[in-house]
Amino acid sequence: MADDSPTTEASSPSSSEWLVLVYRIPSEPTRLRATVWRRLKALGAIYLQNSVAALPKSLAAERALRKLRHEILEMSGTASLLSSSVLVGESSILDTYQAARTDEYDEIVDRCTGFLAEIEKEYTKNHFTYAELEENEVDHTKLVNWLEKVRSRDEFGAPGRAEAEAALQKCTDALEEYAARVYAEEPEGH
Numbered sequence: 001m002a003d004d005s006p007t008t009e010a011s012s013p014s015s016s017e018w019l020v021l022v023y024r025i026p027s028e029p030t031r032l033r034a035t036v037w038r039r040l041k042a043l044g045a046i047y048l049q050n051s052v053a054a055l056p057k058s059l060a061a062e063r064a065l066r067k068l069r070h071e072i073l074e075m076s077g078t079a080s081l082l083s084s085s086v087l088v089g090e091s092s093i094l095d096t097y098q099a100a101r102t103d104e105y106d107e108i109v110d111r112c113t114g115f116l117a118e119i120e121k122e123y124t125k126n127h128f129t130y131a132e133l134e135e136n137e138v139d140h141t142k143l144v145n146w147l148e149k150v151r152s153r154d155e156f157g158a159p160g161r162a163e164a165e166a167a168l169q170k171c172t173d174a175l176e177e178y179a180a181r182v183y184a185e186e187p188e189g190h
Contacts, residue, residue, distance in 0.1 A: 016155075017057035018086065018093070021065050023072050023079035024051055032075045039068050044104075044153030046096045054093065056155040057083060098158045104150045105160030108143065112167035115139055119174045128185040133178065140175050143168055 021040070025032050043064050045053040055061040065081050072079040086093060118139070122132055147168055154161060 016085070016090070016094075018054045018084055019057050019061050019065055020048070020082040020084055021045070021053045021069065021079060022051065022082065023053075023069070023077055025072060025075055025077040032077070036068065036072060036075075039071075042149075043068075044097075044100065044150075046093070046100050048093070054097075056097070058155075094156060098156060101150060101154045101156075101158035102160040105158065105164040108147055108150065108164040109160075109167045111143060111146075112164075112171050115143060115171045116174055119171075119178050122178060123181075128178075128182045130182060133182045136175055136178065140171055143171060 023036065025036060027033075040047075040053045043055060043061065045055045047053050055065065062081075062083075069079040069081050115136075119136060122128070122136070147164055150164070151161070
């Protein structure tokens with residue numbers, strides 16, 4: 001049974017500040033709800049309940065949530081942005097936040113596996129062209145940027161980060177090897 005006494009979680013040095021966006025959007029058109037959901041997901045917010053999203057407090061998060069609140073009001077919705085600390089139950093909020101980051105890291109690992117399979121396919125098909133290299137470089141850049149976004153919102157060091165970083169390093173190494181092969185296959189005089 002959880003200890004709800006005032007001296008446990010609230011007074012612990014690990015207690016953190018959170019920004020909480022409470023909003024309501026008209027049910028139609030549904031694209032409005034989807035827009036808000038996508039924006040909150042991109043920020044790394046977690047849902048505490050329906051239409052109640054939270055982020056660890058930071059100036060960047062506050063600016064982004066203030067902007068989103070303004071957009072919700074323009075959608076004929078209502079929204080309030082709260083700054084709060086958790087008196088009881090912070091561990092479950094942190095667990096939810098960490099699980100969301102871990103899911104993102106796992107997805108990056110999955111995409112890296114797909115990237116490596118694509119590079120391997122290029123070898124199997126003997127495709128060593130600049131066009132294929134450029135396409136793979138674009139995909140690699142997307143992975144790098146995605147990992148950087150997840151890292152930037154990983155406030156508490158979620159599990160899975162090291163695995164995602166290692167998977168991306170494998171992608172980088174594979175791309176460098178593939179690029180060297182493309183350059184080696186380049187016809188003389190070009």
